[in-house]
Amino acid sequence: MSAHVSNILEIDGLDTSYGRIPMLRDVTINVPRGHVCCVLGANGSGKTTLTKAILNMVRADRGKMKLNGEYIDSWPTHKRIEAGIAVSAAAAGTFHKMTVEANLKMGAYYINDKAILDERLNEIYRSFPVLRERLAQKAGTLSGGERTMLAIARAVINKPNLLILDEPSLGLAPIMVVEVFEIIRRLCAMEMSILLVEQNAVKALSVASTGYVIQKGAIVFSGSAEEFLSSEYMKNPVM
Numbered sequence: 001m002s003a004h005v006s007n008i009l010e011i012d013g014l015d016t017s018y019g020r021i022p023m024l025r026d027v028t029i030n031v032p033r034g035h036v037c038c039v040l041g042a043n044g045s046g047k048t049t050l051t052k053a054i055l056n057m058v059r060a061d062r063g064k065m066k067l068n069g070e071y072i073d074s075w076p077t078h079k080r081i082e083a084g085i086a087v088s089a090a091a092a093g094t095f096h097k098m099t100v101e102a103n104l105k106m107g108a109y110y111i112n113d114k115a116i117l118d119e120r121l122n123e124i125y126r127s128f129p130v131l132r133e134r135l136a137q138k139a140g141t142l143s144g145g146e147r148t149m150l151a152i153a154r155a156v157i158n159k160p161n162l163l164i165l166d167e168p169s170l171g172l173a174p175i176m177v178v179e180v181f182e183i184i185r186r187l188c189a190m191e192m193s194i195l196l197v198e199q200n201a202v203k204a205l206s207v208a209s210t211g212y213v214i215q216k217g218a219i220v221f222s223g224s225a226e227e228f229l230s231s232e233y234m235k236n237p238v239m
């Protein structure tokens with residue numbers, strides 16, 4: 001594919017609605033390849049709606065979207081996933097009655113070659129040592145932080161072109177937030193392209209190169225991490 005394209009994802013003028021109620025309004029976002037881009041917003045601002053629209057689980061009323069330089073507006077959800085968009089959502093995405101190992105293998109369901117699967121699993125165990133210790137444990141018995149790690153690992157195992165992390169710090173104890181962001185920093189060092197949707201602006205900007213603030217479905221601020229840190233917005237970042 002077009003390796004020279006500098007943005008892995010480009011969203012231009014996206015509108016969505018729930019019935020007659022408009023939700024996203026004229027949302028324009030670029031996710032630079034090999035970097036973390038964050039979208040910051042309070043509860044109900046439209047962050048999850050944005051991630052659903054990227055997967056075409058919420059229909060776009062207007063706007064254009066490109067993945068890796070290619071227009072994907074007409075692509076159904078499964079085609080977008082096959083093209084390498086992976087989502088890890090904080091509150092969902094793990095099978096509680098299955099072991100950690102089985103969950104990881106479910107994430108890698110389309111890798112048929114055992115040698116490649118073993119290699120990917122080993123990479124995951126290196127990046128997520130906490131999971132290696134709990135391979136035989138049922139996912140439902142993990143702590144919230146461990147479950148978040150598992151959800152991220154399951155999305156990462158396929159080496160996605162674009163990893164979307166939907167509020168990975170949600171509901172976690174501060175110590176686990178630190179660990180989850182350490183993982184994100186490691187993925188970032190591996191030049192994974194990540195769209196990080198977060199309420200925790202300080203944490204998100206500690207890993208992101210660029211970011212956007214979404215309020216009531218519209219982008220109200222955007223800039224580089226440096227621009228954010230010196231902005232008025234960061235004087236009151238708790239939304």
Ligand code: ATP
Nearest residue numbers: 018019023041042043044045046047048049050167
């Ligand atoms: P949170 O951090 O609380 O998850 P969010 O920024 O992810 O918030 P969204 O889940 O995108 O917010 O929701 C944005 C708005 O759209 C909210 O007001 C929500 O109530 C509304 N909404 C979400 N899903 C639907 C739906 N299926 N039908 C109607 N309204 C919806």
